[in-house]
Amino acid sequence: MEWSDIRLFLAIAREGTLGAAARSLGLTQPTMGRRLKALELAIGHALFQRTADGFVLTGEGQIAYAHAVRMESEAIALQREISGSEAALSGSMRISCSDWFGIHVLGTILAGFALRHPGVTVELLTDARLLNLSRREADLVFRIRPFEETEVVSRKLMHIPYDLYVAAGAADPVAGGSGCGIVTMDEAFGDMPDAIWLRERYPQAKVAFRSNNRDVQAKLCASGVGMAVLPRPLGDGDIRLRRIELDESPPGRDTWLGYHRDLRRLGRLRALIDAVLSGTTAFRN
Numbered sequence: 368m369e370w371s372d373i374r375l376f377l378a379i380a381r382e383g384t385l386g387a388a389a390r391s392l393g394l395t396q397p398t399m400g401r402r403l404k405a406l407e408l409a410i411g412h413a414l415f416q417r418t419a420d421g422f423v424l425t426g427e428g429q430i431a432y433a434h435a436v437r438m439e440s441e442a443i444a445l446q447r448e449i450s451g452s453e454a455a456l457s458g459s460m461r462i463s464c465s466d467w468f469g470i471h472v473l474g475t476i477l478a479g480f481a482l483r484h485p486g487v488t489v490e491l492l493t494d495a496r497l498l499n500l501s502r503r504e505a506d507l508v509f510r511i512r513p514f515e516e517t518e519v520v521s522r523k524l525m526h527i528p529y530d531l532y533v534a535a536g537a538a539d540p541v542a543g544g545s546g547c548g549i550v551t552m553d554e555a556f557g558d559m560p561d562a563i564w565l566r567e568r569y570p571q572a573k574v575a576f577r578s579n580n581r582d583v584q585a586k587l588c589a590s591g592v593g594m595a596v597l598p599r600p601l602g603d604g605d606i607r608l609r610r611i612e613l614d615e616s617p618p619g620r621d622t623w624l625g626y627h628r629d630l631r632r633l634g635r636l637r638a639l640i641d642a643v644l645s646g647t648t649a650f651r652n
Contacts, residue, residue, distance in 0.1 A: 372406040373435045375399060376414065380432050381461070381506075383421035391459065433629045440632045456635045457486035464509035466493040467581035468622070471601045473509070476646035480639060487635045500627045506636060507626045514625040521625035524643070525650050528599045528619040529561050532608040534591045539611055544569025548593030550584045553577040560618040561596040568617075569594075600650060 378388035379399065389399045407414050414428035424432055443456065464473060469491055477489055492505065500508060500519050508514075514521040533540065540547045549572045552562040556579050565572075575593040578584050581601055588595040589607035596617045602608050624643070630636050 368406065368409040369402075372402050372409075373438055375402050376406060376431065377435050377439060379403060379415065379422055380424055380428070380435075381459075383423075385422070436629045437632065440634060443634045456484045456638055458635055459488045459490060460507065460635055460639055461490045461492065461505045462507045462509070462639075463492045463494055463505040465511075465581070467598060467601050468509060469493045470582065471598075471604060472647065472650065473643070476642055479646070480642045483642075484635065484638060487639075489639075500625060506630060507624065507639065509622055509624050511620045511622060513621075513623050516625075518628050519625045520628050520631055521623055524622045524624045525647055526619055526621050527650070529596050529617045530599055530602060531565075531594055531611040531613060531617060532585070532588055532597050532602045533594045533611060534589050535607055535609045537591060537594075537609070540569060540572070540594050544572030547572040548575030549573070550576045550578070550587045550593045550595040552584075553579045555579065560620070564617045565594075565596050 375388065375392065375394075378391050379385060382388040382391055385396045385399045385403075389396045392399075403414070410427070410431065412427035413425055414431055415422040416425050439458075443458070462469075462473070462477075470493075473491070477491065480487070481489060500506075500514075500516065509524065513523075531540075547569060549565055549569060551557075551565055551574060552559055554577065556562065572593070576584075576587045578587070581597060584595045585597055585601055585605055585608065587593070588597070589605065594611070597608075598620075599610075602610060624640070626636060626640075
């Protein structure tokens with residue numbers, strides 16, 4: 368076994384294709400394929416199943432991956448300890464979260480992390496899909512549903528309050544919502560607690576606009592199209608919006624973070640989680 372091929376193996380497992388892995392390492396696709404074949408021959412097992420959607424780890428590949436991640440983590444720890452510098456952290460991190468959370472909560476945190484750790488490349492995916500941590504679709508995931516997978520390490524990050532907003536110069540909505548417009552989630556997400564609350568609180572209001580994008584909802588609300596229920600980190604930070612004082616606020620949502628247990632000793636992941644925990648203190652108090 369060539370130790371340098373472990374790095375190639377990790378890149379293929381994380382990227383899912385030879386082409387993407389080759390680009391991430393600055394190599395050619397034929398070189399990646401040749402060295403993967405040599406690694407599989409040396410180990411005596413196929414590490415990937417070749418599918419139409421890309422490379423998927425086999426059972427043996429899953430075992431190899433767990434060890435390879437630990438090897439990578441130890442190599443990074445060695446570099447970091449010898450150099451005595453946080454700047455020694457290197458590699459890539461793929462994060463998944465909702466669009467508004469990425470902009471209004473993580474944006475500033477990730478900017479500070481990037482300046483502090485220039486050797487780490489962060490890729491932020493704002494995706495409504497529940498990306499699979501086991502398949503390496505993401506390294507760190509933030510979502511509003513708890514993680515149930517046994518191989519995922521997770522924790523509740525914060526509770527996010529939601530509130531009702533109108534345009535800064537608009538009047539308060541009347542009881543029942545008669546004559547008012549509402550900006551709400553699209554029908555695919557119509558069962559979300561805040562969307563249900565809005566319908567029940569203002570049954571006579573007309574749906575003026577639907578979107579699964581919270582920033583789009585905020586912009587339409589600020590333009591006077593209708594009232595909208597928004598996360599407070601988004602709504603309170605927009606001077607074009609005014610929060611309505613209510614006797615009963617809309618239901619908030621919990622946000623959870625999760626990562627695969629095989630990454631728990633990865634230096635750059637620990638540093639990133641520490642940055643997120645520190646950066647969200649104000650939201651969590």
